[in-house]
Amino acid sequence: MISPELDNSTTPAILIVEDNVPAREALEAVLEALGYQVVVASDGHAAQALFAAQPSAYDLVLSDLVMPGMTGLELFRALKAIAPTVKMLILSGYAPHQGAQELFEEGIAGWLQKPFTMQSLAAAVQEALGAQPH
DSSP: OOOOOOOSSSSOEEEEEOSSHHHHHHHHHHHHHTTOEEEEESSHHHHHHHHHHSGGGOSEEEEESSOSSSOHHHHHHHHHHHOTTOOEEEEESSOOOHHHHHHHHHTOOEEEESSOOHHHHHHHHHHHHHOOOO
């Protein structure tokens, strides 16, 4: 796996984890347009490998909740084992459910329900980047 090129600027770097290609490409385009450095992964295993190679390089992880192989929740727990202060924003077509409360207690930075607007994505990312890890 080729390690992504992230510059060492103060521009926040975001790792997008989304198995749906059009959704992943749209997220990448929007976040780059908003001025963020963006790295993409098509599933949780690829994201875990990217993150493990450079855990301090990412300011935020945006992950779909339901993906084959590894869910967003499983990914959060795996990344948290690597870097306990990881910030993750969950993207889901579902409203937060009872199990989501456990994730908030574990420290996820937020939950954004699909479909969402560019403005709501921008606000959620900005809020998550400002959120202090638990």
